[in-house]
């Protein structure tokens with residue numbers, strides 16, 4: 001990919017320029033393969049509308065979650081209401097049964113959202129999904145909610161994942 005072209009005195013500058021371009025392309029490629037817009041289902045966002053869900057890294061879907069690693073989840077949504085607070089609730093749905101999934105920070109206002117939340121504004125909720133080494137190697141559905149002051153869902157999204165060693 002990054003072949004050196006050397007011919008005379010002009011060759012050196014050409015090599016330098018080419019290198020800069022190569023580094024830039026590589027960075028772009030890595031960036032693209034790391035952050036992935038995932039297909040999600042809405043599970044009842046009553047006071048918000050989700051526009052995009054990103055999981056990083058997730059080069060292939062369903063996202064493969066490696067034990068002991070942590071994944072960034074970025075949910076972009078429009079709020080339909082004003083809210084002072086926001087609280088995240090995460091479940092792993094295993095064979096149809098929702099099991100509470102603990103996340104280190106459940107305060108949405110400390111996860112990329114500037115509170116108070118205002119109606120008709122767009123927000124990006126960004127948090128980490130830690131995958132503990134003791135989790136079983138199974139496929140499951142991650143269900144992620146963000147609740148407003150009156151416990152209504154600013155968003156509720158779900159997407160399939162596979163936990164791997």
Ligand SMILES: *[C@@H]1O[C@H](CO)[C@@H](O)[C@H](O)[C@H]1NC(C)=O
Pocket residue numbers: 052054074075076124126
């Ligand atoms: C989250 O996604 C939005 C929309 O693509 C983007 O503008 C924002 O920079 C992302 N935030 C992070 C921390 O990745």
